[in-house]
Amino acid sequence: MGDSDPIQVLSRLPADEFLDRQTEVDRICHLASGRAGALTPQEEAARARGASNALVCGPPRVxxxxxxxxxxxxxxxxxGEVVPFYYSIRPDSLDxxxxxxxxLSxxxxxxxxxxRNDARLIATAxxxxxxxxxxxATEDYLWVRGVVDSYARAVEAGDAAILARCALQAPAIAASRSLLVPFALIDNFHLLSSPxxxxxxxxxxxxxxxxxxxxGAAVSGGASSAPRYVLGGLRRPIMDMMPPDEEMFDSLDLISVEPLGDETVxxxxxxxxxxxAVEISDSTIELMIQQLGRDLFYIRSL
Incomplete structure (x- = not known):
């Protein structure tokens, strides 16, 4: 399948309800593949800086x-060569x-x-x-097994920091062993701002x-298969937790997500x-938009 009709694996909305957000998706996919083509001014600037990662930031529930x-x-x-990975950080997983x-799972x-081109295997997590x-897959078994064994040894050591490092290094190991490009989409990254x-x-x-x-340093030192990261969440907490590292900021493309307009909602x-199959009047729609403040979470919950 192509970009025009992707299979619905993780997305929760059918195509006819996912409105006016294709520009943001296109921009992230351009970053993932390094694909040439028509770029927005923001993309041109990010590419000129050598940006390989991105922040997707905006208000809550947009x-x-x-x-x-x-x-x-x-x-x-x-x-192809870009392997997407979606992970949503949860309040109960901050340990x-x-x-x-x-x-890691x-x-x-x-x-x-x-x-293996089989979305059903995602459930094995x-x-x-x-x-x-x-x-x-046969060609991946040895390095996958090696990652699992390293994690088991870290569990025995009982050091939480080593466990986290072991898990977070997995995309870089996958890149170096498979020569594919892991593309990590980390949602709710702002939760890591908890002091x-x-x-x-x-x-x-x-x-x-x-x-x-x-x-990561070994892989990124010139290898085109180095992992790339997109961090999604609330703008202010994410920006506040970023270190004052000019090189890191240059590697980030900032993608702002604003509330949808009334017509789109x-x-x-x-x-x-x-x-x-529910009939709805114009006045009800207008009331929903006004009272719920274009909040997509509450609108979809009704």
């Missing part, structure tokens, strides 16, 4: 998560040990699903790591983004009501 999920679906359907297990399951490794519960995770993520971790409501 559709940032769905943009990332739709990007995953498009890249998964496209195939480094819990995060490491969840992040999700990454391996999604990588294997992409490699809920299984033990040893079980996930057994369904890896009490996310210090270790925030530190390890910054090591990865700045290329200070050993594997109306089209979305009409499409949803048609799908549900």
């Amino acid at each position: 559709g940032k998560s769905e943009i990332l999920r739709a990007t995953f679906d498009r890249l998964f359907s496209r195939g 480094a040990s819990k995060f490491a297990r969840d992040f 999700q990454f391996l399951a999604q990588f294997i699903a992409f490699r 809920a299984e033990p790591l040893a079980s996930i490794s057994r369904v890896a 009490d519960s996310a210090t270790e995770l925030r530190s390890e993520f910054m090591r990865v983004l700045s290329g200070l971790d050993g594997v 109306e089209r979305m409501i009409r499409a949803a009501s048609a799908r549900l």
